[in-house]
Amino acid sequence: MDITRPARRWPLLARHRRLLWPGLALFAVLLSAGISTLSGQRVERRVRAAHVQLGTVSVGSLREELRAPGTLQLRDPQWLTAPMEGRVERLSVQAGQAVKAGDSLLKLSNPAQEQRVLDARWQHEQAEAECRALQATLDSQITQQRSAVDRAAYAERSALLQWNADEELLREGLVTKIAHQRSQFNLEQARHLLLLERTVLAQQQDSVRAQIKARQAALERLRQALAAESARQDSLWIRAPMDAVVQELGLQIGQSVAAGASLARLGKPEALMAELQVPESQARELAPGQRVELDLRNSTSESRVRGHVERIAPKVQQGVVKVHVALDQALPAGARPDLSIDGTVLLRELPQTVQVPRPLFSQPHALGHVYRLDAQGLAWRVPVRFGAAAVGRIAIEAGLRPGERIVTSDTSDWPVNTPVRLE
Numbered sequence: 001m002d003i004t005r006p007a008r009r010w011p012l013l014a015r016h017r018r019l020l021w022p023g024l025a026l027f028a029v030l031l032s033a034g035i036s037t038l039s040g041q042r043v044e045r046r047v048r049a050a051h052v053q054l055g056t057v058s059v060g061s062l063r064e065e066l067r068a069p070g071t072l073q074l075r076d077p078q079w080l081t082a083p084m085e086g087r088v089e090r091l092s093v094q095a096g097q098a099v100k101a102g103d104s105l106l107k108l109s110n111p112a113q114e115q116r117v118l119d120a121r122w123q124h125e126q127a128e129a130e131c132r133a134l135q136a137t138l139d140s141q142i143t144q145q146r147s148a149v150d151r152a153a154y155a156e157r158s159a160l161l162q163w164n165a166d167e168e169l170l171r172e173g174l175v176t177k178i179a180h181q182r183s184q185f186n187l188e189q190a191r192h193l194l195l196l197e198r199t200v201l202a203q204q205q206d207s208v209r210a211q212i213k214a215r216q217a218a219l220e221r222l223r224q225a226l227a228a229e230s231a232r233q234d235s236l237w238i239r240a241p242m243d244a245v246v247q248e249l250g251l252q253i254g255q256s257v258a259a260g261a262s263l264a265r266l267g268k269p270e271a272l273m274a275e276l277q278v279p280e281s282q283a284r285e286l287a288p289g290q291r292v293e294l295d296l297r298n299s300t301s302e303s304r305v306r307g308h309v310e311r312i313a314p315k316v317q318q319g320v321v322k323v324h325v326a327l328d329q330a331l332p333a334g335a336r337p338d339l340s341i342d343g344t345v346l347l348r349e350l351p352q353t354v355q356v357p358r359p360l361f362s363q364p365h366a367l368g369h370v371y372r373l374d375a376q377g378l379a380w381r382v383p384v385r386f387g388a389a390a391v392g393r394i395a396i397e398a399g400l401r402p403g404e405r406i407v408t409s410d411t412s413d414w415p416v417n418t419p420v421r422l423e
Contacts, residue, residue: 044378045415049422053409054373055357057400062353064388064395066286066345068323070276070294074267074337078242081260083235086110088255095249099240105264106251108236117233120226127219134215138208145201152197156190163187244268247337269336274307274325276343283321285347286312292325295342296335305329309345344391353387354396359408364389371407371420372400378419379407 086108093105166183169175244266251263274294278286292307306328313322325343359370366386371379384399400406414420 045418045420046423047414047420051409052407052422054405055359055408057354057356057396057402057404057406059352059354059402062350062355062388062393062395063390064347064350065390066278066282066347067391068276068278068282068343068345070274070323070325070341070343072272072331072335072337072339072341073275073324074247074265075271075273076267077247078244078266079262080105080238080241080264080266082108082257082263083232084108084110084113084259086113086236086257088251088253088257091249091251091253093246093249095246098245099243099266101240101242103240105238105240105246105249108238108257110236113229113233113236117226117229120222120229124219124222124226127215127222131212131215131219135212138211142201142204142208145197145204149194149197149201152190152194156187156194159183159187159190238263240266242266242268267337270331272331272335272337273310273327274341274343276323276325276345277320278323278345280316280319280321283312283323286321286323286345288312291346293344293346294325294327295344296332297340297342298332298334303332305331348388350388350395354400354402355393356396356400356406357408358389358392358394359406360410361412362386362389362394364394370400371411371414373405373407373422378421379414380419381414381416 087110088106089109090107091105092107093099093103099105163180163183163186166175166180170177170180245268246264247267248265249263251257257263274292276292286309288309288311290309292309294305294307296303296305307325308328309323310326311324323343323345359368362368362370364386365388367383368386369381369383372382373379382399385397387395387397389395
């Protein structure tokens with residue numbers, strides 16, 4: 001069965017009913033604005049002028065600067081490490097104490113090293129005793145051989161005398177020729193024996209020198225081993241390598257330390273530098289040699305120190321770039337490592353730049369909005385393009401003209417499309 005639907009009286013309205021209520025709302029807004037305009041009334045917000053800070057747009061030189069926090073650091077710190085594993089036996093100084101080169105800082109103990117020194121000393125002493133015994137034995141052998149040479153020399157002289165006598169007797173006919181030949185043979189034999197004994201003596205002397213040299217070489221090796229072990233034992237006394245101040249010494253008596261562990265840090269208080277922590281987004285224009293002014297935050301006339309950028313870290317660590325600043329003047333009294341500071345780096349100086357006292361939350365080289373005052377004392381929100389920034393001022397690239405005044409304090413809760421009147 002067909003059901004006849006009643007015909008709609010407003011088909012166009014039914015078709016566009018989704019647009020009905022937004023259209024009515026827009027119409028109401030426009031109607032209200034028109035009525036206000038026709039009646040000469042303006043909707044505005046009122047703010048007490050005492051709670052607002054103003055700035056005037058001007059033209060002049062602008063120092064583009066970068067500000068970053070940092071600390072004072074030792075320029076050439078000396079870390080002292082444990083030469084071997086051991087136990088802290090004695091502490092002679094504490095952190096903050098001044099020391100001279102060679103002063104004892106602490107002593108470590110290592111029983112195994114002490115035993116190695118004793119073993120090396122015993123081996124060296126044993127080798128010395130054996131060397132002396134060998135020297136005595138070889139000296140005795142040389143003495144005996146020299147006695148044999150002397151006897152051969154006496155025998156050669158006796159044979160020579162006998163031969164001379166037989167030579168004269170042979171000319172006089174008092175001795176037979178065979179006796180003369182026998183004495184000549186005895187002389188030749190004695191001379192040959194003397195030569196032989198001298199050769200044996202020379203060979204023995206060469207052998208003695210070789211044996212003594214070899215034994216002395218072994219003794220020297222043991223002596224050097226003893227010296228090395230003694231030096232390692234002496235290195236357990238940790239001494240200051242230079243005149244300095246102990247910066248860190250966090251050890252306790254009885255504490256065990258591993259080989260290579262850090263024991264103490266030394267530094268000269270007058271040899272300091274600054275290390276600034278510059279956000280990576282602001283570090284693009286940094287360069288070595290740029291001038292830096294450091295604020296030591298001590299509220300004195302000497303709290304500001306000049307310096308220059310010496311080195312820029314090649315990599316980013318935890319979102320910051322470390323910048324080392326060399327100091328161009330002496331630090332005031334009380335400056336010490338790890339003291340918190342503020343650094344201002346001069347990037348460049350811009351002549352004849354439109355600028356204004358830096359509004360709160362303004363960012364360099366970015367778009368933003370400020371409230372500009374008109375002749376009637378109303379502050380209107382206008383867009384601006386910021387340029388280079390200094391510590392307290394910022395350049396204006398577009399949106400403002402010299403002589404105009406703007407609000408530089410916090411306006412985050414001010415209305416966007418409504419002017420503000422300062423009372």
